[in-house]
Each structure stands twice: as C-alpha cells, then as structure tokens.
Amino acid sequence: HTHTHNSRLQTKRGIRRRRTPAPMERHHRLHLFHGGRGEEMGISTLLAVTLFLTSCLLSAAFNPGTQLLLNCGSGVSATAPDDPRPFLPDSTSTSVSLSSSSSVEVAEENPPPGTSPLYRTARVFTAPSKYELTVPTAGVHVVRLHFFPFSSGGHDLFSAVFRVSALDTFRLLDNFSLPRESSVALPAIKEYLLWVDSGKLGITFTPLEAGPSPRPVAFVSAVEVFTAPSELVRSTPYFPGVSSHVGLETIHRINMGGPLVVPSNDTLWRRWVPDEAYLLKKEAAKEVSTTRPVKYRNDGEGSTREVAPDSVYSTAQAMNVGNIQDPRFNITWRLNVSAGDTHLVRMHFYDFVSNSSRDLYFNTYVDDQTFYKDLQPAFFAFNDFAVPFYWEVLINDPGRIPRGESSRPMVVSVGRSDKSNPTTVNAILNGLEIMKVLNSSLDELGSAGGKKKKKRLVLVLVSILVPSVVACLALLAVLVTSRCLSGRRRRGRPERTETGAPSWSPLPGTGGNSVTTASKLSHGTAAGASLRTPRVINLGLHISLEEIMLATNGFDERLIVGSGGFGKVYRG
Structure with missing residues (x-):
C-alpha cells in the first residue's frame, strides 16, 4: 500500500507543473518543510505505533560534528x-x-x-x-x-x-x-x-x-x-551582543494535541510535553492527527526533522467549532516565562486538516498582539501539498510586571480569520517552543532584562530587505519633499480616497506599544500586517538603530545583496 501511495504521488507530481517562485520569493521563503496531506482523525493505537517506529528509525539519523x-x-x-x-x-x-x-x-x-x-x-x-x-x-x-x-x-x-x-x-x-x-x-x-x-x-x-x-x-x-544542525539555528549568530554570540535557553517545548515525546524518539534527543496543562478552555480545542508520512523538502531550501520530529507535526490542536457558541473564539495557551526578559517564540504548523489547499486561513496572537494575520499554510506549500513550517517572533517584556516578581504569564492563541470560508473555519497549532534570550547577548544594545527599553519589541524573524541608514534617510527626505510639493498643488481640494498601498511597509503606521517587522510576501501582504495598509507611508516612522543592527547582524558584510548610489543594501 505504501509503494502504491508513493507511486501516485510521484505520478501526480510528474504531470503537475509547479510554479517556480520568482527570485525575490525564493529569497523570502522561511523554514519550509514538505509533507503529504492526511486526513483528520483521533489519536489511535495505530498512530502511536507508527510514530514510535518512525521516530526510532529517524532518531539516529543526525550525527553531530561534536x-x-x-x-x-x-x-x-x-x-x-x-x-x-x-x-x-x-x-x-x-x-x-x-x-x-x-x-x-x-x-x-x-x-x-x-x-x-x-x-x-x-x-x-x-x-x-x-x-x-x-x-x-x-x-x-x-x-x-x-x-x-x-x-x-x-x-x-x-x-x-x-x-x-x-x-x-x-x-x-x-x-x-x-x-x-x-x-x-x-x-x-x-x-x-x-x-x-x-x-x-x-x-x-x-x-x-x-x-x-x-x-x-x-x-x-x-x-x-x-x-546543532544548521537548520535549527542559522550557522551565523543572529542576535547581536557580546562578540556577536547567540545565547538562548529553552523554557518550554510543547507537543500540541499529541503525547509525550521522549528523547529516544527525537533526532536531537529532546523532550516534548503534552499541552494539556497549558490549554485554557479545553472545550474550545480538539485533538487531531494523521498517519500519513511527513515528507520534508530535499531541495536544500527547507529544514529537516531536526527542527521538530514527525510526532509533533503529525498531531495538532484544532478549533472545536461545534462545541462553542461564540464564533470568534480562540484556542489559547498560557505559560509562565521569566519576567523582564526577551523571549523567542517559535510556532510550528502543518495543515493536514484541510480538504483543499486554499481552505485554511487563521490568525495567531502572542500576548494579545497579532503575530500573523490571515496565515495561509498553503502559501508555504505554493498551493501544492501542505508542508510543515514554523514562524518565530521576539517578545521583549513591556516592563509591566510588579517589582519582585520573577515570572509572568505569556498567552499564545490561534483563531479564525476574516478571510475564512464560513463552512471551513478552523485554526491549528502543532507545536510551540519558547526560548529566553540570555541577558548578556543583548547587553551591548542596552536592552538586557527589558529594563532600559519600555516599548515591547515584536520582531518577526523573516527574511527582509533592510536598506542602509543612508538609504532610509534619503528615502524619507524624498518623501517629505514630495509630500510638501503635492500639498501645495492640492491645497483646498478635498482629500481623495485611494486604494493603493506602498510596495513595502516595514512597520505599521498605527500607534501602540508593539513594533512588527515583516517581509512583503508574494501575495502582496506583509506578514503580520493588516490587509488595510495606510494610504501613504507614515512620515512619522522611526526605525531605531538597535532594530536595524538586530536585523542585519551588525551590518554583516556577508548579508550585502547589492550597492549603489545610496550605499549598501543588506539582507536582514
């Protein structure tokens, strides 16, 4: 049966012409996996045995250099x-x-x-x-x-x-x-x-x-x-700090909707605990799983089982739509993290519950802030088969914890999107990892422990094009001049509503205590940003040198993608 199933997949892929992403799209792709599509079902003995045998065979695949x-x-x-x-x-x-x-x-x-x-x-x-x-x-x-x-x-x-x-x-x-x-x-x-x-x-x-x-x-x-395998953390350190070294401490590693994963069933000998102890309003979620094998990309652009094992991606918590009267409900988890520290939140997704690649849209939230709006797993599969992937976000403690408290609750949620089809409303989460950024790795930026920086920093770690400081200043100068000239010509005329959007909006123009940085993806919407983009770029925009240093790894020469009259352009 396995041989027949694989042959069908190969035949289907042979006759289907896959869309080749443009160079910019390939540049912006992040942490992708490739896997087959399965059906929604309860956790069964067959699933447990299948995952156990598969994990045992795969746990010996990774051979660290040291x-x-x-x-x-x-x-x-x-x-x-x-x-x-x-x-x-x-x-x-x-x-x-x-x-x-x-x-x-x-x-x-x-x-x-x-x-x-x-x-x-x-x-x-x-x-x-x-x-x-x-x-x-x-x-x-x-x-x-x-x-x-x-x-x-x-x-x-x-x-x-x-x-x-x-x-x-x-x-x-x-x-x-x-x-x-x-x-x-x-x-x-x-x-x-x-x-x-x-x-x-x-x-x-x-x-x-x-x-x-x-x-x-x-x-x-x-x-x-x-x-560590290169796909687990980039081979170059991406948190600026002392000697540009990276330092993370794992606080939580959770398998949503699945059983305990022990070290012998994980390629990196990790332990993933069930999410039951952290799940709020348990009636809002239902455990789903698949027995179909998870297939990972082999084109060099994706990751491997070292990021998360099959047993994590093969189970999930999904919305229990028929059990809750309020259609706007979320699935929510609450976890304790250390107060006053910066944390890296990594969310794992794998859509095996949808019948169509375009069925599923949902929103994700961290501490009541939108992490990714209208997330569509099919986007990461290029509208072919579903693939496991993950997103990361940096959360800087806003400093609202009472003095003397050593921990605070962090809330992670997934819920329906306004783009959801009413007949296929759903949201999923397969796995969750929370890591604390070690204080010394941020000391030189003056944000260790979150004491000097009062604003919350929510930085979505996606591949973006970050212009140099000179380019930013030049661009703002051109925009200000253009705005002034345009204002003189249009003085006295009523403001006209426009539907166009800037080609790249690095930060939302609204106020508040959060900052989101994201790349513009091929669908024309910035990850984590609202679909209703500002009519014009907010001329009050300020991007701190700290954020630019973080995104470019301290202006790492290896991240230069080009240079011109305005200076160097860095990948961030």
Whole structure:
C-alpha cells in the first residue's frame, strides 16, 4: 500500500507543473518543510505505533560534528532514561578538564528504586570551578545540564544554591536550587543554544552562600554538548551582543494535541510535553492527527526533522467549532516565562486538516498582539501539498510586571480569520517552543532584562530587505519633499480616497506599544500586517538603530545583496 501511495504521488507530481517562485520569493521563503496531506482523525493505537517506529528509525539519523556526553562524578559509563546514548566518566575523558581542584565525586548510597545510574552520582564543587570542554567545530551548540539532588557523604545537594555561567559571557543560572520539597523523581534538565568558537567551551559553577547549608556547594549530575544542525539555528549568530554570540535557553517545548515525546524518539534527543496543562478552555480545542508520512523538502531550501520530529507535526490542536457558541473564539495557551526578559517564540504548523489547499486561513496572537494575520499554510506549500513550517517572533517584556516578581504569564492563541470560508473555519497549532534570550547577548544594545527599553519589541524573524541608514534617510527626505510639493498643488481640494498601498511597509503606521517587522510576501501582504495598509507611508516612522543592527547582524558584510548610489543594501 505504501509503494502504491508513493507511486501516485510521484505520478501526480510528474504531470503537475509547479510554479517556480520568482527570485525575490525564493529569497523570502522561511523554514519550509514538505509533507503529504492526511486526513483528520483521533489519536489511535495505530498512530502511536507508527510514530514510535518512525521516530526510532529517524532518531539516529543526525550525527553531530561534536558530541560530549559526561557522567559527572562517576568512573563508569551510564545512560539516561529514554536515551540510549552512553555518558562517559568526566574524570577519564580526554576532551574535558577541570580548572580547579575544589571538586569531589559523590555517589548516592541508597538510591530509590528505579533511579537511573546516570543520576546516582554527581560532581560537587566547594569553590568556583570551570569545566573546560574541547570543541573543535565552531558554530551553535546544544548544551544541556542535568541536575538530580540527593544527600550523601556529608553533602546535602538539596540545600545547594549556586550560579552557572558559560564562555565567561552568559549567565545560565543564578541562585539556582532544587529544594527537597520541590524535587520530583525526574531530573532538572536545562537546555541552551550557544555560539561556540572552535577551541574551548568553559562552563563555570559558583557556589553561593544561602539557606541552612553548612557550607556552600554547587553540583552537576551530567553534561551534554553537541553541534546543532544548521537548520535549527542559522550557522551565523543572529542576535547581536557580546562578540556577536547567540545565547538562548529553552523554557518550554510543547507537543500540541499529541503525547509525550521522549528523547529516544527525537533526532536531537529532546523532550516534548503534552499541552494539556497549558490549554485554557479545553472545550474550545480538539485533538487531531494523521498517519500519513511527513515528507520534508530535499531541495536544500527547507529544514529537516531536526527542527521538530514527525510526532509533533503529525498531531495538532484544532478549533472545536461545534462545541462553542461564540464564533470568534480562540484556542489559547498560557505559560509562565521569566519576567523582564526577551523571549523567542517559535510556532510550528502543518495543515493536514484541510480538504483543499486554499481552505485554511487563521490568525495567531502572542500576548494579545497579532503575530500573523490571515496565515495561509498553503502559501508555504505554493498551493501544492501542505508542508510543515514554523514562524518565530521576539517578545521583549513591556516592563509591566510588579517589582519582585520573577515570572509572568505569556498567552499564545490561534483563531479564525476574516478571510475564512464560513463552512471551513478552523485554526491549528502543532507545536510551540519558547526560548529566553540570555541577558548578556543583548547587553551591548542596552536592552538586557527589558529594563532600559519600555516599548515591547515584536520582531518577526523573516527574511527582509533592510536598506542602509543612508538609504532610509534619503528615502524619507524624498518623501517629505514630495509630500510638501503635492500639498501645495492640492491645497483646498478635498482629500481623495485611494486604494493603493506602498510596495513595502516595514512597520505599521498605527500607534501602540508593539513594533512588527515583516517581509512583503508574494501575495502582496506583509506578514503580520493588516490587509488595510495606510494610504501613504507614515512620515512619522522611526526605525531605531538597535532594530536595524538586530536585523542585519551588525551590518554583516556577508548579508550585502547589492550597492549603489545610496550605499549598501543588506539582507536582514
């Protein structure tokens, strides 16, 4: 049956002439996948078995250039739960060294039944100490720190309070602790994406004096470091900051409408949790899924399963239209994030619920701000088969959190669009990731922690053409002059209504506390912008140097697409 189905697809693609996108459209395409179309159905045993077998076969496909797996404080190898990879002893690894002798190996004397061997030992630090890990390949690396406290050998790890930093640049954890009353059977695993130059990756553990502990200590149970695939994060750092390095901490990774995804079923050994605990008004959503295989693009323009596994794209939450009387309802999730920080929100989509490629339109929102209006998944499939894709947005905390609060709720929603066909109204979300931008990576821009910047910045990370500062000033000067001359000629005449729109409107002309930057797509509508564009470009428009620096990676010479009389033109 599989062979017959694939043959039909190949035949259909053979006779269908695909539209070749214009060069500008190809330039603006973002994070695309290619997959087959399936039917809407409930999660079944067949689906679970299919996804499990597929994920098991695919989880071994990724082979990172650098991979260091350390079993800290132990002299033997061990594996983590639901993860077949062996973690080697940190004391015998030739790729690891400790810059301080103020550490001891501690083992739990009477571990509870079922405790993984990886979490029966720990490396305990009694003074600031640094792990030096050899990283021969420059680029973005995934760094995971495992913590599992216990009491043994005179060390009570439940009372430990400490700080962790990396590369002498990023503060990963501060005043971190795992008290006994909050600890559960699962370890605490902190994940980061860090740009690492070839050479050494330094991770420093600093004990802090706090609580009833007789002496301050820090500890770690396991460390894993491996090179991130290029499609997960661009191979060049795109957050300006200290040494132009990127720094992200994963806060949430959620599988909408699907089951728990364990590390052995993910190509990057990630854990995706179900969305039930975060879903508000559960009667507004219904779980949908497909058993059709997800096919990814193989033309070099798309991404792979390293961005998200099949089990995430094959399930979703959709609108339960027949269960809610209010036709304008949304599906909404509420998650806690750290207050005063900038967060990267990544939303995953895959339309397998529509019967036609042009049926589905919907809106997406983050913190009550429109993230993408009239999103049409078929656009990303070029009106052929549906393909998985994702969008990203940067949310800068507006600073409305009461002093002393360490967290705040972030609300993510999807809902119907005004362009929706009344008979096919729907909205979907397959997966959601929220990552915190590490403070040090934005310090040089003066926006660390959101304290100096009061306006919320919502920057949709799409490929856009950002002119140089000189070009912006020249363009504004021409527009002002033209406006003045036009006003003199038309003085006294009633204003005429025009339906035309500027060819590119980088920012909405309305007021408010949000700023959206998006590319103009082939349908003639800027992503995230209203269809009703201003009649003329708002001459009060201001784009800060900070935003231009962010979009162009500090005027990276590799992003130059041309130059002329007005100067250089950068891709952003």
